[in-house]
Amino acid sequence: MMEIVTRRWLRMEMGMVGGVCFFLLAFILAVPGFAPAQEKYPTKPINLFVGYGAGGSTTLCARALADAASKILGQPIVVVNKPGGSSAVAMSLLKTEKPDGYTIGVLPSGAVLSQHMRKVPYDSAQDFTPIMQYAAYTVGLVVRSESPWKTLKEFIDYAKANPGRIRYATAGAGTQQHLVMEQLAIHEKIKWTLIPFDGGVPALMALMGGHVEGLAQTSEWKTHVASGRLRLLALFGEKRMIDFPNVPTLLELGYKITNPSVLAIIGPKGLPPQIVDTLHRAFKKAMDDPDYNKLSDVNDQPRIYRDPTDLEKYLVEMNGEIETLIRNLGLRKE
Numbered sequence: 001m002m003e004i005v006t007r008r009w010l011r012m013e014m015g016m017v018g019g020v021c022f023f024l025l026a027f028i029l030a031v032p033g034f035a036p037a038q039e040k041y042p043t044k045p046i047n048l049f050v051g052y053g054a055g056g057s058t059t060l061c062a063r064a065l066a067d068a069a070s071k072i073l074g075q076p077i078v079v080v081n082k083p084g085g086s087s088a089v090a091m092s093l094l095k096t097e098k099p100d101g102y103t104i105g106v107l108p109s110g111a112v113l114s115q116h117m118r119k120v121p122y123d124s125a126q127d128f129t130p131i132m133q134y135a136a137y138t139v140g141l142v143v144r145s146e147s148p149w150k151t152l153k154e155f156i157d158y159a160k161a162n163p164g165r166i167r168y169a170t171a172g173a174g175t176q177q178h179l180v181m182e183q184l185a186i187h188e189k190i191k192w193t194l195i196p197f198d199g200g201v202p203a204l205m206a207l208m209g210g211h212v213e214g215l216a217q218t219s220e221w222k223t224h225v226a227s228g229r230l231r232l233l234a235l236f237g238e239k240r241m242i243d244f245p246n247v248p249t250l251l252e253l254g255y256k257i258t259n260p261s262v263l264a265i266i267g268p269k270g271l272p273p274q275i276v277d278t279l280h281r282a283f284k285k286a287m288d289d290p291d292y293n294k295l296s297d298v299n300d301q302p303r304i305y306r307d308p309t310d311l312e313k314y315l316v317e318m319n320g321e322i323e324t325l326i327r328n329l330g331l332r333k334e
Contacts, residue, residue: 041275045076049094049105051087057299062106068289072282086110088120095122099268101275107264109176116326117174118333125315129271132283133306136261139177139236142221143214145228152234159190166192168214169203174331176259177216180236183257219300239302260318
């Protein structure tokens with residue numbers, strides 16, 4: 001009998017001890033400063049893949065932004081150039097990196113366009129973790145100053161009245177500027193002719209030499225517009241240019257068309273939410289850095305901000321529009 005009582009007493013004691021331990025643990029976790037500390041991030045340098053050369057505008061602006069973010073994070077962000085395939089090489093490598101926040105990358109428009117032009121081992125809307133959009137490229141339509149067209153409407157009216165007579169140059173078929181010009185042609189039911197070149201500079205020279213009537217291109221034309229040799233009719237982006245504040249965007253002219261342009265910070269798929277939040281807050285604050293602002297203005301990369309959620313949505317929409325256009329134009333190379 002005594003043995004049974006003893007066993008019951010021990011069970012009661014153990015139960016009481018367990019209860020006390022449970023409530024003590026709950027109390028400790030509830031008290032600020034007693035919760036188990038999460039692993040600090042970052043604790044070492046972060047690599048930032050950029051898919052263009054070291055001296056280009058994409059790298060220069062990305063490095064300025066990364067330097068500003070480094071000061072906020074307390075760790076260096078090292079720009080690692082991985083040129084090739086309009087950033088397709090960099091994106092392919094980034095996709096295979098460990099999602100620990102120590103390797104991230106810049107997603108530019110070229111990498112998005114590449115996946116629809118040819119087979120690449122990534123999907124920019126599905127295979128990465130969006131962190132933040134910080135800018136876009138400036139693209140516009142220019143003509144020679146001695147041409148009769150003072151506005152985009154006059155240019156389009158001429159194209160309507162003279163099917164096939166307008167030749168426009170770009171830095172290649174399937175570029176963002178080419179897609180915008182074809183969207184305009186579809187919208188206005190006009191026909192004009194693309195003359196593709198291997199780069200923006202030769203395309204610019206073709207316009208200045210009178211070999212084409214128009215040039216749809218990134219801002220290689222800026223100094224010539226400023227000098228009066230060329231006339232800027234319209235911009236294809238979401239914002240007007242600081243240098244030419246009187247030139248409207250297509251959106252302002254009533255077209256629901258923008259160039260499919262993006263410059264964004266992304267990471268490998270599966271990046272933990274707390275790391276995404278840390279990086280997002282640092283890069284967002286870095287957008288206010290004076291050195292970065294100066295470089296982005298000089299290189300005509302208007303600052304356009306989208307948070308992780310908005311960027312994810314934008315990339316899905318952007319890919320859908322590009323895929324449709326590329327397919328309809330028959331530009332995909334298998």
